[in-house]
């Protein structure tokens with residue numbers, strides 16, 4: 016079993032090439048790919064319009080990976096957090112966020128995370144492993160199934176769950192191709208956003224190879240402060256990061272999202288806001304302020320409402336588009352930075 020290839024990690028192009036190489040008609044690749052990303056189809060036998068011999072061949076050669084949702088929690092505001100178990104028993108979390116008239120799914124790219132940001136709960140799990148392309152994309156399929164099986168139930172995909180997407184670049188890149196394939200779930204690049212803590216080589220590659228949206232977890236206006244909050248800044252310094260953003264090949268009418276976590280007494284002063292406005296000058300950005308979500312065992316505090324408001328006002332006066340992120344799903348630990356996949360023994364799986 017272990018050696019059979021994971022067919023759901025194939026891009027449409029790879030599958031087509033493979034089946035042609037095996038002597039199948041050129042249209043078969045697309046036909047199989049379509050089935051792979053059809054909600055509720057989780058066996059080769061369910062691919063009813065494929066000839067029997069092809070189904071048998073696929074069964075022999077491939078493994079059809081599935082995610083096992085073991086627990087779904089629904090927040091008062093409608094946010095749903097899905098914990099899934101992977102084949103090696105690792106756990107990941109996926110969040111469905113209701114927004115006005117549509118929904119966004121927030122997917123994980125790694126089990127745990129190696130980046131060690133001081134304020135983040137996932138960081139405390141440490142790094143366990145990368146997710147495969149299939150495990151990344153299956154989270155979206157699972158979200159669609161959780162909402163009744165209609166692709167249209169989901170409008171946006173954000174790579175803001177557990178892990179650092181650009182530390183798992185190859186698998187992320189395949190997942191992006193699979194998600195955008197018009198024979199599959201057909202998400203447009205405008206509906207996909209990859210968020211990173213600032214892995215410079217990954218940002219450059221993403222800009223060259225994919226035109227999806229880019230979000231940067233910036234969180235501090237100076238190198239010193241940033242290194243204190245995010246160890247990654249010692250490897251990829253804020254000044255270099257800003258330089259890369261300046262040169263980033265942005266599509267027309269697109270902007271880079273700057274995520275700025277606001278932490279009481281740490282980075283929430285008017286001085287911080289002014290400094291931020293200065294370093295971002297001339298870059299096409301929109302700023303998203305994220306009030307810090309307090310997490311047990313992490314010694315930071317949520318900012319006051321006044322601090323957020325004046326921070327926001329300063330940036331707006333400097334001409335920036337600023338939004339303040341509404342925290343959703345906090346009552347089920349599904350809010351930003353709260354993902355920490357650990358099912359306690361006394362929590363019974365979903366019935």
Ligand code: SAH
Nearest residue numbers: 135175178179210211212232307308351352
């Ligand atoms: N590694 C990627 C993807 C994770 S996104 C990245 O860093 O962008 C998760 C977002 O939630 C990041 O912007 C992160 O900085 C933020 N976050 C982490 N801990 C948080 C907390 N306690 N409260 C609010 N936001 C937090």
